[in-house]
Amino acid sequence: MENKQNILIIGAGLCGSLLALRMGQRGYNVTVYEMRPDLRKTDISAGRSINLAFSDRGNKAMKLVGIEDKVKALCIPMNGRMIHDKEGNTFMSNYSGRDHEYINSISRGGLNALLLDEAEALENVTIHFNKKCKSVNFENTTAHFQDYNTKEEFVEDADIIIATDGAGSALRKSYYLGKKFLFSYSQNYLTHGYKELSILPSETGDYKTFKNALHIWPRGDFMVIALPNLDGSFTVTLFLSYDEGEYNFNNLTTPEMVTEFFKKEFPDALELMPNLVEDFFENPTAPLGTVKCSPWNFKGNTLLMGDSAHAIVPFYGQGMNASFEDVVEFDAILHQHKDLKLDKSGWETIFKTYSKTRKKDTDAIADLAIDNFHEMKDHVGQAIFQEKRKIEMALEKAFPEEYSSKYSLVTFNEHIGYREAMLRGRAQDKAILNMLADNDITATNLEDQTYLKTLLDKVKNETNNILDDDNVAKTMHH
Amino acid sequence: MENKQNILIIGAGLCGSLLALRMGQRGYNVTVYEMRPDLRKTDISAGRSINLAFSDRGNKAMKLVGIEDKVKALCIPMNGRMIHDKEGNTFMSNYSGRDHEYINSISRGGLNALLLDEAEALENVTIHFNKKCKSVNFENTTAHFQDYNTKEEFVEDADIIIATDGAGSALRKSYYLGKKFLFSYSQNYLTHGYKELSILPSETGDYKTFKNALHIWPRGDFMVIALPNLDGSFTVTLFLSYDEGEYNFNNLTTPEMVTEFFKKEFPDALELMPNLVEDFFENPTAPLGTVKCSPWNFKGNTLLMGDSAHAIVPFYGQGMNASFEDVVEFDAILHQHKDLKLDKSGWETIFKTYSKTRKKDTDAIADLAIDNFHEMKDHVGQAIFQEKRKIEMALEKAFPEEYSSKYSLVTFNEHIGYREAMLRGRAQDKAILNMLADNDITATNLEDQTYLKTLLDKVKNETNNILDDDNVAKTMHH
Structure with missing residues (x-):
């Protein structure tokens, strides 16, 4: 049976443990090697974010593996941003005009431990800790490890290797240093x-x-x-x-x-x-660094996933959510190709299809996260931005089915991709900011439903104009 | 005397030999190490572009070092693109509506030989061939070389080291692998x-x-x-x-x-x-790769220049011109700081000032060059693009002081930077394409001067609207 193929996963962080759980549920033989000790037995939080923003795209993955309720117990809802000025005044800026839309604060360690427990409960999933990956021979589909305690080095092989070993990925480094194919790569620091x-x-x-x-x-x-x-x-x-x-x-x-x-x-x-x-x-x-690269796969042998493929800055609260969504997308591609023979050529088709649909979205969230760095440290304190947010909250509240801000598109509209959210969201921002600057619209009378409807139409029209104009011109600069 | 400082240049290609010549003219002790044999004595063209596009930004550098006339003798003017369709029909599309604006085809080897001759004629410039740089110790300002013939390895030091060693730069590799500071780096292949x-x-x-x-x-x-x-x-x-x-x-x-x-x-x-x-x-x-990186300097010790700092794809014919303009810009910064004491701190100020003014422009030409890849292989064959070019040629001819197309801004307006050329040029393209798509303007009646004046005003207005709207929105995505 095809599913008895051996999958080696490098890294048992959030993405790797979720992937192990899902691939285990699908019936594969899954072996995971993690460089750190088992976080359920040791405190290893030092220097890493100990809580994270968890939202709808991440939750989509929890639903997929059937642990939505268990994760909910770890969550603290955050309904908006509470802005503190220099005088100590605060004001709350909700994330959405729709009451059921909020993000959550979640413990990295708690969530990771849950995912490890769930994965290890499957008999076809094995997780080894304290085993650091030194390099990957992607032509032979083998990975070279060292045991942290004994210093012993060993090589493991598998039918496919998926690296979920984060921003410092050993597989990505092997791609880069190997120079066996053209590897586009960027690391950009703020x-x-x-x-x-x-x-x-x-x-x-x-x-x-x-x-x-x-x-x-x-x-x-x-x-x-x-x-x-x-x-x-x-x-x-x-x-x-x-x-x-x-x-x-x-x-x-x-x-x-x-x-x-x-x-x-x-x-x-x-x-x-x-x-x-x-x-x-x-x-x-x-x-604070952003990593992008391409290709993510080497033939049908190896694949980068999660931060190893696309590390982003934390300002959209989407790093973990994007990595979880990777697993959902990969699972969907596996499902689409369920009748494909899983030899090297079959895996190559799956890896390429996955990369092709996914990369445009992870590129987009990387760029959006940098936008939000400037938004959070700066714009949220500016009058024109606050007026834009007031208008958007009023529109979302009055027209919950018809309007979503960029933040909502990215965070709560988990059925559209990040790229679509970025293009529409940026065009909306541009439309509203320019109409505010030109006094075409104002952030007053927002309780007047007739005015709000006019506002909605203006924002939609201007947004569509911007998108149309960009579309005509986009052939000129790809 | 300050100028008796020792400058070590790695690479005697087009940028390195021009830099050696200019630094020699400024009175520094200049030593250049080149990995290849002397191209004046050996045929080493294999695999490299043997002719290149030479235009106004490059010529600015030739004027600076006083060899404009000698270079002119190597040039073949190219007044436009001659487009060949599949049936063998051809049509000429001029680069500019102004007759005195054209680009040139020039021999890489011929131009490089001239620059080497001119540099070597200065007694304070020495050029060594067949010496490959293996790595640079940027903390000690030393470079490690190997002689191609004897295989002997040796280390050279200097007051400053400037690497003009191209897309595969040894200094850039030392920055990347050294991990002594946060080095933003990208390599992207088409x-x-x-x-x-x-x-x-x-x-x-x-x-x-x-x-x-x-x-x-x-x-x-x-x-x-x-x-x-x-x-x-x-x-x-x-x-x-x-x-x-x-x-x-x-x-x-x-x-x-x-x-x-x-x-x-x-x-x-x-x-x-x-x-x-x-x-x-x-x-x-x-x-075909694009390389960007930052920072270009390590303190006041070392600096990347030319392709080593910003390798671009060849489609705008600006690779050599951009590297030559680097030398012009660096020279201007040296001039601005002529009273600065040239210790490590002085050089650091110069390197940082240079990078700050220059990098935005080399980033822009890198992106423009990719735009032009799509323009050349595809758009030049499309009706709407051809109409845009017809309009722009007519505007440049009728209003030579008032209108320049993106191509002209980039290629012939050497007194503005690439970034300004990109922003205005892209906005103009967007304006014209959208007005053509909306039938707001047409590419007919272009001999009617009254219509042309209306056209000019429309294009200028719409371009300014686009630039204004982008300006209001740009705080949202940096």
Whole structure:
């Protein structure tokens, strides 16, 4: 039987453990090698985001593998952005005008542990920890590992190898260094890095600030955000330039300077963070990079999936969701080709079909995530942007079936791809911003239903004009 | 004296030899190491483009170093594109409506030899051949070389090292592999490769087809082009997919198939190329890649320049011109900082200032060159594009001071940067194409001066509208 093929998965993070679970459910013999120790037995969170945004595209994958309810128990709904200004004033900006649309804060470790448990419960799935992949011989479909404890090195082969080993992927490195085929590759860093901090629970174990929001302290060139955890704490992240501006990661070298910076820029956050200085100097500063590459596969032998194929910056809260959606898309392609003989040529067809449908969407979310970096640290504090959001919330509320903002298209419309969401969403943003700038529309009278209907028609027309004009011109610059 | 600083240049190609000449003229001690033998003594053209497009930005550099007239003697003017259809019909599409604007075909070897001669004539410039750079220690400002003949390895140091060693740059590789700083890097390949062929002179030594044009056989998914050489021959290049379409580089494996392909698609070219099959199987197929990276410098120690910093595809005929313009820009920055003390900190300021002003423009020409790939193989054969060109030629002719097409902005307006040319040029293209598609304007009555003035105003207005709308929206996606 075809499904008795051996699938080797490199990496048991969020994407790898989900893929192992799904391929296990499909009946394949699945072996997973993970470089880290088993996170269910060791605390290995240091330096990694300990909570993440989980939304509809990710949930689509949880439904596929039948664990939607178990995941829901790990989620803290966040209904919108709570913006904190320098004076400590806050205002809430909902993610959607439709009440049932919100995102969630979820523990990376908790979700990963659940996926590992579910995958390991299948008898045809085996997961090995502490085995680091050093390289992949993609021509022979073999991977070279080293055991972290014994230092012993060994080679494993399989019918196919799928690398879900993240932004530093060993398979991707083997593609790049192997020079056996033309490999398009990019790594692009922002000028900013990030550092994780924390707001601990109050003495009574309560949340020190509003629980059901993604908190943002936007300051134009830099920002702080905070997401809630189930234990009453918030994981706080500072996004700041390495070397530009008055305060930056390179010059914040003393406790006094760090405190001065927060006192000046984030006084209300500082009050909640007596542990700021300790966190700041204990936790690493990490870079923010985007990785794109092509092709993802080598013939019918090997395939990149998740962050190994498309690492993105975190500002759309879509990194994990995009990787989960990879598995959904891959599963759909397997289903479409269920009558195909799974020899090398069959797998090559599947890998190529998957890459062709998927890459345009992961390219789009990578670009959208960079857009949102600027939106979060800067635009959310600007009047014209706030007016746009007010209009969009009113439209979504009044016309829930007819209007979705770019944010909603990307986050809550899981049945369209990221690329379609990007093209329509950017055109809408451009339409609304230009009509606001030209005083063609205003963000007043939004309770007047007749005016709202006019507004809806104007936004739709102008958006379609922009899309049409771009379409005529797009042959000129691909 | 400051100028007695030692500058080590890696690579004596077009950019390196020009840089050596200019730095020599400025009085620095310049040492150049080139991996290849001296091209003035050996024929090493195999596999490289033997002629190139030379235009105003390149000529700006020739003026700077005072060899404009000597270069002119190597040039063959090309006034436009001569388009060849499948039936062998041809039509000429001029590059500009202004008669004095044209591009030139120039011999790579001839121009490089001239630059080497001029540089070596300066007593403070020394050029070593057959010395391959293996790596650069950018922290110590030393470069590691190997002599091609003796295999001896040696290390050279300098006050600064500038790498002009092309798309496969050893310095860039050292930046990438060194992992000492965040290095943004991309290499992107087109689906197409290229192969050089030739149209030899007639038996009487004449050109077999029209001399003063860049010939194009556009076929939608692939194309052939030809540029004249001084000896009466044309260098012909086939651009074709590696593996897509009925005919591609992977399946053109026999003389019969190659001949069949040319007979079907390029019958008039085939008649001029009795040597086709021999050329096809003797010459390599080479990839078409774009390289971008950042930063270009490491502190005040090392700098990438020319193709090593920004390799582009050849379709705008701007690769050499962009690298020459690098030297002009770098020279201008040196001039601006002529009172700066040239210690490490001084050089760092110069390198950073240069990168900041220059990178936006080299990014733009990289993207424009990919636009032009699609324009040349496809759009030039389409009615709407031909109408746009007719209108633009008429506008340039009637209003030479007021209108320049994107092609003219990029190629002949050497006093504006590539980025400005791209933004205005793309907006103009979008304006004209959309007005043509909406029947707002037509490509008729172009001899009517009153209509032409209306046309000019419409194009300018619509272009400005597009630029304004993009400006309002651009804060949303950087």
